[in-house]
Amino acid sequence: MKNFKRAAFSEIARFNRDALKRSGAFLLVPVLLLASCAQQSPANNAAAAAQIGTNTLNVADAAIAGGDPSMALSVSQSILSSDPGNVQALEHEGDAYYALNRCPAAIAAYQLALKRDPTASAAETGQGRCLLKTDPRAAEQAFMRAIQDDPGNANALNDLGIARDLQGNFAGAVDPYQKALLADPSLTAVEVNLGLSLALSGNGPEALQYLGPLATSQQATPKIRQDYAAALVATGRVSEARQVLAVDLPPDQVNRAIEGFTNLIQQSQSVPPPAPPPPTVQRVPAPAPISATPLPQSANIPVALPAPLAAAAPPPSSIVAQIHPISSPTPTPAPTPVQAATGAMASTAVVQLGALNSRNDAHRAWVHLANSSPALFNGRSPQITPVTLGSKTFYRLRVGGFQSKVAAAHFCNELQAAGHRCTPADF
Structure with a gap:
């Protein structure tokens, strides 16, 4: 012994x-x-x-x-x-x-x-994430198996919504997002995804109820503000949407974003959603080989204007609304219908400053960093996102607003020179 x-x-x-x-x-x-x-x-x-x-x-x-x-x-x-x-x-x-x-x-x-x-629901969820970029319909089946084996799997419920969004079935994505919030009300990424799907499925006023408070909070990110702008466009409040987008985008990209949102909303509400997948559930799928460049979280797949903000693969080059995955293992997202429709994307590059046990711990860490290096953090605000891994929830502390990955890496180098820990991230 x-x-x-x-x-x-x-x-x-x-x-x-x-x-x-x-x-x-x-x-x-x-x-x-x-x-x-x-x-x-x-x-x-x-x-x-x-x-x-x-x-x-x-x-x-x-x-x-x-x-x-x-x-x-x-x-x-x-x-x-x-x-x-x-x-x-x-x-x-x-x-x-x-x-x-x-x-x-x-x-x-x-x-x-x-x-x-x-019946290992987490493994079924993982399989679905790897299928999201190449075959969202097969991913949808994998997530449905995961939910059948664990109805309270908030990650799988959110990812099911993402798979349906990627197929243009925005109305069908609403129900799994709502159930994910019932399973874990603390998941901000799910609220964002739900709000965007509501906006794209003709429920603009309800979408604003979710996205409005998030977009005006201190933790708001450019992605959330752009999703909020999409919901404003869906309710005919285009001038307000322009004001929101102007916070993060230059005028020419604001115009492209508005045009892309308008076209996407019209298209999403005029084209019937795809037929539901077959009801048969096979527990252990044998997916076809996946290319070496995977996808998605996920959190947070985002539905973004030009490029994604969700959980899928290659990095985006412009911005807009995204779908946000909520579980941690999330490679860079793949383009979603929203992103493809608008062509102006802000950089998704951020710098991760920590993974803490609680939101309060993350706030305290931010205050400590801002006070110890005021020149670096002046004018910047924290991004605090819950990340659920198994039964444990961590709170990622990040800072964004960088124009490129290079700019984020440069900031991190300066921060490390000041004696702090950090990691450039793009997911």
């Missing part, structure tokens, strides 16, 4: 140390506490081993939330080296590969998890 305890402490200490050294954010890494024991039965040893695995996977969650999926991959593979059938570790391995934009490897990990447990 002494050897067992020593190995457990050594493993957790190593992951905690690596997390603090390698992450570009504040990682609040869980610490494993083992009570002393004189003699333990085999059953107790097994329970202790399971607890070690759970706490180690919490480290993987924190690593992904903090922008270090490579570490999360190492953590999950460490568990799988001694327990290859560990379903949760396989799901975490898939999530880490997904965050690294390696969808073929992610799908392989998810399929192994589903062989062990055909």
Whole structure:
């Protein structure tokens, strides 16, 4: 038992140390506490081993939330080296590969998890995310399986809405977004997605009820303001939409955005949505091989004007409304109908400053940073976004407003020179 305890402490200490050294954010890494024991039965040893695995996977969650999926991959593979059938570790391995934009490897990990447990909802959700860019209809089926196996899976519900948005079925996306909010009312990304889908399906006034408070809050991002502008256009309040867009876009791009929103809204309300997918649910799909460039979160896939703001793949080059994925492993989003319709996108580049345990912790971290480096943070506002990983919710602290990835990287370099941690991000 002494050897067992020593190995457990050594493993957790190593992951905690690596997390603090390698992450570009504040990682609040869980610490494993083992009570002393004189003699333990085999059953107790097994329970202790399971607890070690759970706490180690919490480290993987924190690593992904903090922008270090490579570490999360190492953590999950460490568990799988001694327990290859560990379903949760396989799901975490898939999530880490997904965050690294390696969808073929992610799908392989998810399929192994589903062989062990055909009702593993998180694995089904992961498969769906990898299908979003190339086949949103197949992704829709994967998310429906995930929800069937876990009706309270807020991530899968949000992603189901995203899959329907990507197919132009904005009205059909409303119901899963609403259910995702019932499952977890704290998910701002879902509110944004719901508001945009309501606007594009002819329910502009209701959309404004969701997007208005978000777009005028201190945590509002350019993407949220642009989604709000789309809802204003949907209700005929074009002049107000111009004022909102002018906060982030030059006049020529404001005109393009308004034109794109108008065309998209007219099109979305005149063309019937696609037929629903077949009702048959196969638990363990065998998706066709995916190209090496994956997609999506996800959170937060966004539906953006020209490029996406949701959970899917390659980075966008302009802006507008997006669909926001809510779970952490989210590569850069793929273009959505909204983005394709308007051609002016603001940069999605941001700098991640931390992944905290609560919104209050994130606010305190922001105040500390702003006070310690006022010249760098003058005129900037925080972006605090909840990210759900398994049963744990982290709060990403980020700062945006950069014109390009290069500008974001330059800001991060200056911040690191001032003694702070940060990571440039584009998802």
